[in-house]
Amino acid sequence: MSNKPIYAHLLPPSWKTQVATWLEEDAPSFDYGGFVVGEAEREAFLFGKGSQRAVLAGVPFFTEVFEQLGCKVEWHVQEGEEFDPIKHVATVRGKARLLLLGERVALNLLARCSGIATKSKRILDNARSYGYTGVIAGTRKTTPGFRLVEKYGMRVGGVDPHRHDLSSMIMLKDNHIWSCGSITAAIAQARSVGGFSLLLDVEVRNEKEAEEAIEAGADVIMLDNMEGDELVSVARRLKEKWSGKRKFLFESSGNITESNLRERAINEIDILSTSAVHQSVQHIDFSLKIQQPRDQ
Known part of the structure; x- marks a missing residue:
């Protein structure tokens, strides 16, 4: 068999x-x-x-x-x-x-x-050849009516298809946070309706916002559009600070392509999400x- x-x-x-x-x-x-x-x-x-x-x-x-x-x-x-x-x-x-x-x-x-x-x-x-051991994931930037086929192709190719729809994981991006007033308030409201079974992924712009998201109980912290030394140093400092206190993953997203993958594929980051695996x-x-x- x-x-x-x-x-x-x-x-x-x-x-x-x-x-x-x-x-x-x-x-x-x-x-x-x-x-x-x-x-x-x-x-x-x-x-x-x-x-x-x-x-x-x-x-x-x-x-x-x-x-x-x-x-x-x-x-x-x-x-x-x-x-x-x-x-x-x-x-x-x-x-x-x-x-x-x-x-x-x-x-x-x-x-x-x-x-x-x-x-x-x-x-x-390519990511594995650069020594990256984390998760490579797609995004939700798929074609309406054709999402199932596109997510299926990602899975067959070996990458994580990420969330399939708005119901399969709670993701709070800048518009959610600005509309709610703060990261802490947005997370609290999301937890009150999402319960224990849904992961909570929060997009942040800098180290201060990342720390707020960790403290408020986010499961995944998306360090959006951070690159290079800033990305490495922020992830390293926060992982050391919160070691043994909070469990969370760091996700990097935004402008990740084949041409810059080597620079972005660093093991301080647990998840690299990119639409390059399915768009264009x-x-x-x-x-x-x-x-x-x-x-x-």
Whole structure:
């Protein structure tokens, strides 16, 4: 029995209805091309192309597209594995018009999800090569209606997807604090409704605000847009001061990219959160090619 994780087991019951919605969006009326090709049983090869080694991600979404259309998918590469182009990644079997009906939706899902997984793995591998032992995380700066796929790609690529929505962790940013009057007051109000089961992440601008957040009981202190020596010295001083008194994590966020990751990947910081793993990510190129019948 394989010990490799099956990421599809993470998905909520609602995800298959999203696939149906995506198919409906792509074919809201007549399928003229499908009328042309008809119902002959055909076999199509899925090729991973492009110019780079890539991580395969989005397998359950791709498979579900075709299963909803009555087609079958056989995978030749396991999700989470890397492959070199050009690679025969999967074979899809079904009626010609149904293969083509699902083609673009399935390819778009796979291309985006694999692109995020590939970028996530690359950034995580780079951080580890620099000696960083903490958590690399994404952000909530995802595409409305497509968050599940993007967060899934981060997970397959090995990074932490961070909070999925406003309900999965309490995060107090500058607007929350200014509207409430102070960090201490904002934390107190959040704790009164969030209870014991939700972590509380508070964004701060300087050492004084960080200390206030720690004293008020925040679980995660986001040292937003701090860099270099300031970031290291603030984190080091506060960890030493509060050692044995409070348990908390430091998070660094804001303008973390592949190009400056080496400078930001310092072990005084427990979490590095960056939208670089999912925003403006290059898609992985895939194509689906229907094969000619062997007797022709």
